[in-house]
Amino acid sequence: MRVVVLTWGSRGDVEPLAGLSVKLQEFGAEVVMCAPPDEEFGVLLERAGVPMVPLGPSVRSVVNNPKPPSKEDALKLAPELVAARFEVLTKIAADGCDAIVATGLLPAGARDVAEKVGARYLFASFHTVGAPAAFTNELYGDALNNGRAAIGLPPVADVREHVRTEQPLLAADPTLWPADSPEFLQVGAWTLPDHRPLPTDLEAFLDAGEPPVFVGFGSMAAHAPKDIARLTIEAARAHGRRVLLSRGWADIAAIDDQQDTFVIGEVNQQALFPRLATVIHHGGAGTTTTAAKAGVPQLVVPRIVDQPRWAARVAELGIGFAHQDPDPTVESLSEGLATTLAPETLARAREIAPSIDTDGATRTAKLLFS
Structure with missing residues (x-):
């Protein structure tokens, strides 16, 4: 089985997915992980033994601005990430892909490539807090449907529900974050084992x-x-x-x-x-x-x-x-x-x-x- 996993977000988004990748490798899967091109994420994935493909801009370049990201910044970043997912995932899937697992900042574009190539698609979140559907459509709608049209797929009306699927995974411990909706399949927190000694x-x-x-x-x-x-x-x-x-x-x-x-x-x-x-x-x-x-x-x-x-x-x-x-x-x-x-x-x-x-x-x- 060949699995592509992807995220765009902070270390809190990257490290859990690295933990899943390591476990998938133990099960015999060939795994490729798409993640932001920040140097520390490359070091983390190299330590974990997970091949990495850069996706999108570095997270540090976005969050280290003197002012927190504005709505205008979000409206610029969202289409950039959607386009990057279509481009990167399409190239990877050309070599064969059985499944795509996506998490992090709403991964619009991942399900669509999976649909095009006939791969299984899973969406996971580490919590159940999400942006309102209307704002999600404003951020991602045009970029997503333009990308779908380019690969011969019809448009979607509700971006958030489309990306999340009918049964998203909740990768969180049920004691700390109980699932508050029956739509979520709670699987427990993804953890990357760390055996490094302290300095x-x-x-x-x-x-x-x-x-x-x-x-x-x-x-x-x-x-x-x-x-x-x-x-x-x-x-x-x-x-x-x-x-x-x-x-x-x-x-x-x-x-x-x-x-x-x-x-x-x-x-x-x-x-x-x-x-x-x-x-x-x-x-x-x-x-x-x-x-x-x-x-x-x-x-x-x-x-x-x-x-x-x-x-x-x-x-x-x-x-x-x-x-x-x-x-x-x-x-x-x-x-x-x-x-x-x-x-x-x-x-x-x-x-x-x-x-x-x-x-x-x-x-x-x-x-x-x-």
Whole structure:
């Protein structure tokens, strides 16, 4: 079986699909992954042993602008991505394709190429939050139907429903994000196993005292709270805790040279998170799931789209604190840390951890091979 998987989005979109790709390879499939041409995604997929074909512009070039993307930016980007999918997928499918699995920013164009070449098509999402149908049509409608016409297919009226199919997959843990509609087939979170050791200097920092507070906002460069490093460091120090800062795309940096703060780049979070006191993050699906699986309390400061709901669920489960105000202060973060550093929150996080389902890739692979 030859499978093409594709996404366009942040690391939180790319890494889960890499996890599915690895599992499909274990099942005997030949897999090609289409992903944004950001250097770090190429490194990730090379480590995973998954061949990569670049698709669309780099994500960093889009999200690292001084201002968050506007509606005008979206109206420009959407047709560009649709055209890229038609072009790239058509070339790949020319060599034979049994199935296309698509996720990430609404992958309009993928189902259409699958339809043209007679391949199976699956759409998956990591949450159930979506843009309104009318806005989706405004973004993608003309580009999608122009692409369909070019390959001899009739137009579609509702882009969102067409792309999502009659039964989209929900690649999320049911404890953290229960399916809220019978249309979704919940398969569990897709996870890429990570066996890399932690850097020696990071190990030394972890061993030198109590578990630190971790701060990381991933690829939320344009959306990370202002002065987040200073705010979180001061809040953690108020509780007598050391701080571990993850640079991410926001280039978070230390505010002074005190020895209670350590800055890291990209590391194995599956190995790191169980050794932390609290994970402060933006509420992406991957970080929320990894922290929950590690049994570590979370302080979630959500920024966009699905993140407020991940934050709310963390608080509802009693495994952390939801900071729904987009402008945190030292006092508000300190209040959140009072919750996450409480023994009962740690106990609850450890109680929930074994139930977190991170084997959705296996179920999805079985579904494709059925």
